[in-house]
């Protein structure tokens with residue numbers, strides 16, 4: 001097949017014999033090429049560096065710098081090393097031809113020249129050059145894209161070894177892409193997840209057409225400093241002669257952080273920044289089930305600010321808000337264990353759950369809370385019972401069984417709190433069913 005010649009190509013013809021130069025130049029012009037001529041190696045080098053021809057026809061035997069040396073210097077210089085060189089020579093021994101190819105020539109034409117053959121060889125080399133150029137350009141374009149990607153891109157072998165990592169991978173994982181290229185998938189992922197991918201790779205290698213696409217998956221990637229980072233990982237096989245996989249890493253840390261912040265916000269009371277009712281309800285449900293299994297006592301504290309309506313009416317709603325924040329701070333300071341939770345349950349009503357806490361301990365904690373609120377000395381000028389803000393607290397403790405429900409504990413704690421109000425406010429009333437029948441509760445009135 002005759003490949004189309006590049007008509008706009010520039011050819012540099014190098015020969016010390018003026019007759020050859022003239023003949024070749026005429027021929028190349030006839031073919032439609034732009035031509036440059038040089039009658040020595042030195043001249044050829046300087047023209048080549050200046051005009052960057054698409055192809056050089058180079059005589060081997062020349063006085064001074066011969067064709068081989070000229071070619072060597074062309075190949076040594078970054079601006080000329082990709083220009084294809086075709087040698088022309090009367091020396092056609094195997095050694096001469098091999099030496100020509102070894103030094104970097106793409107073809108070797110014997111002299112005396114057969115002009116049709118020269119034209120055909122020039123055309124063929126220009127076609128190859130043009131294909132190489134566009135492949136080179138494509139590769140460069142791809143490299144620029146991959147280098148500037150925000151997403152991490154890796155090429156992974158079926159063994160799990162990372163063959164290539166782009167700069168974003170290095171940035172994500174805190175090391176150079178070269179350092180990553182010495183690592184394997186199980187250096188980056190925890191053992192069970194890495195193993196799942198390796199199993200998938202093995203399956204792809206055996207039956208490529210049946211292996212499902214795993215899609216994006218949220219994973220914790222181990223960074224080079226040992227810390228973990230939440231990322232979406234997408235792995236897909238590449239259609240190559242060797243089984244290779246493309247891995248795309250997408251950082252989801254920010255997304256995770258805002259997700260966590262949102263989740264946290266949904267569980268907090270906006271005024272007091274302690275847990276809200278929704279959070280408390282699900283927390284007590286879990287602790288209740290745990291207590292049913294463990295047989296440990298569960299204590300619920302219900303706290304209500306005394307004469308709070310009067311406080312608001314006297315000092316204003318904003319002052320009331322501040323008082324609620326202060327009370328919440330006291331509660332929070334005593335809900336220290338992971339199984340404790342203080343929450344704002346309603347307007348001026350608070351609750352604290354003390355899991356695995358017997359009645360006496362819970363009553364003592366409640367008494368400390370009461371005393372600390374009183375000690376805040378927040379003036380309550382019109383309070384009928386005290387000159388400052390006080391709280392009434394009910395505490396109920398029970399060892400729940402499968403037959404009980406959490407409502408029972410709330411009712412008992414509420415009743416105890418109302419008992420404290422009725423008994424004069426600013427006090428703790430604790431009840432403990434101790435696993436006994438509910439109507440046989442023991443009442444403890446503190447103070």
Ligand SMILES: Nc1nc2c(ncn2[C@@H]2O[C@H](COP(=O)(O)OP(=O)(O)OP(=O)(O)O)[C@@H](O)[C@H]2O)c(=O)[nH]1
Pocket residue numbers: 271304305306307308309310312316317318319320321324346347348421
């Ligand atoms: N400042 C403020 N007040 C609130 C908030 N939520 C509820 N309240 C007020 O809390 C008051 C609760 O009053 P009541 O339930 O009548 O009881 P109390 O005045 O505390 O009297 P006792 O409970 O009998 O000691 C109401 O006036 C509510 O408006 C809040 O977020 N901020």
